[in-house]
Amino acid sequence: MQINAFEKDLPEIAAKSAMSRHSKYLDKWCYELGLILKAVEGVWRLTGKSEYFDYIKHSADRFIDNGGNIIDYDINELNLDMVNPGKILLLLYNETSDIRYRKAAGTLRKQLDRQPRNRQGGFWHKAVYPHQMWLDGVYMSSPFYAQYALLFDEVQAFDDIANQVILLASNAKDTATGLLYHAWDESRGMKWSNDITGCSPHFWGRAMGWYAMAVVDILDFFPSTHPKRSVILEILKNLLTALVQFQDEETGLWYQVVDLPERKGNYLEASASCMFAYSYAKSISCGYLDGTFKTPLLKAYNGVLRHLTYIDDLGCMNLKNVCSVAGLGGNPYRDGSFAYYISEPVVENDYKGYGPLMLALTEIEKLRRKNLI
Template structure:
């Protein structure tokens, strides 16, 4: 990386969090209940657990307290929308309840758990991504909803729905998998009715790197909360391993990072994208740390990818703030803008700096690299 910024052995996790504390004391100025908050502040909480700096915990707490009243009612949350995106922040609510035992966090998490009980499903039993996206399974949804689904059950000693959590992961993998490449498509439409759908397979047209990044991070995360002996847990591990090995084959050979459209490296306008690359490397590193993956299959790849991710994506301002760059702002299918999932669509979305989803992905990866120092 550029020598003026430091080196890969620096404590990038703390540098990144301290940047947020100074630059974004109010994390979400739009004051909307957004999964960006849970993604990024969840990473801040992980780093707090490692560094034990109370200012990090207070940052998470103060930014979520803005949304909650004493009864756990959540500003800007509409349960009737039945959107998995709205569940993502629930993981942080559980963390805050664990730390403070303040019942408002549990009451708010209870509301999100109740939504999952009402969430519409495909005929195979997989959650729809949102009520307004009927019959559709999106890879993002596993990170947004199903990790919380398991984490809530473990925290409150429930065991009646673990099988359903496993089913969400195995069925989503099954319906999005491309057997030839080993990659998973961005989304699947069971009804074969969406304008973007392949009528034969139900798949969306392309592999989108951040969608796959959400999915592999979700698999690496959910395993912490599932009982060791539950049927299907080993299959989730195998699926994670197979998908990550396929991703290694489709990475940029020079940097060990990934392009916006995963499998079309040589196509004009495609670019190495920050958020998805950081997510995939973070999932690899966590999988190795937790013993889910064979270290010899991934160690060298992770180390090279980490160094190159700093070089490709990180800049430092005159104030010493850490910037993340080359992040796709958003990616989706259908909706009011009639996003068609074409290559042209994925190239059309803005590429920005310091997107909170991308920043969270960077922090998760930096956290894993700090963990490697502790464990070594």
């Protein structure tokens, strides 16, 4: 069944659908866990209903022991992906004052102190990916970093947080299109990296989605008087402006490889489209973008509901056309080519798409309540 775009309860329908399904991501400490619980948090704040907070707490408590240690987490991996669920620990500490959550969040904060960096101070994405900054990594680490810094008065940290955002905007940006490449290798040593720029070869939609969501979320905590706040706002506006030019005219969606819609095998991808919709909606709501951006937002919103979502026989909302996973390097080797990006499995309801769907629906409902759309 097709979904009615004017249905007011879409955030709750989406949340209850996610909560009714078991996912492998609920069984391990991983960034997808943090993403879906952050999306449920949005619905909890929108509705005030305790069932959503209870779901978040129950899901997180499976990984925090009585001593505040994170089960299934190894700080020595120095993997930025593992920091993302820390945002939920900060939420739970704020709401319950349970010191276990503060201790666990503090462990993730210590990881950032130990995280390897390139010569310009940018975090390596993982210890096993030397010298590399990925767009994904900003989302995985910097919103948590900013929230922690605000909560525990680490004023000096905001210079470092700004640097993570600015380094990729400076080094991974294509000046011709305004788009950002998936990753940047300062050393130029990776086979996928350009010998001159160090950038990976293509514009992967979800990578830019992670980055856009990261920037708009960081701004929730970034001091209004900080001299780099205006720089970060400009980076956000420039990226969201550039993306409008690559929005599919017919559907309002974005392609897996954003700038090559005509290439055989390319497809309209759900996670990127939902991430961009969320970023537009929240940016408009917060006043970072003016009203002219309502047009691409509403095109994306209607496109996601019309072409990518459906209600099944159980009354659950489903999201199709989600790229299951994509990365660079590793074994087997991922070369960042067009052929690679379109070769990864396309699935339904993966949290990397479903979480952003929930986030977008919630932000759009907030715009409705403000009479901004």
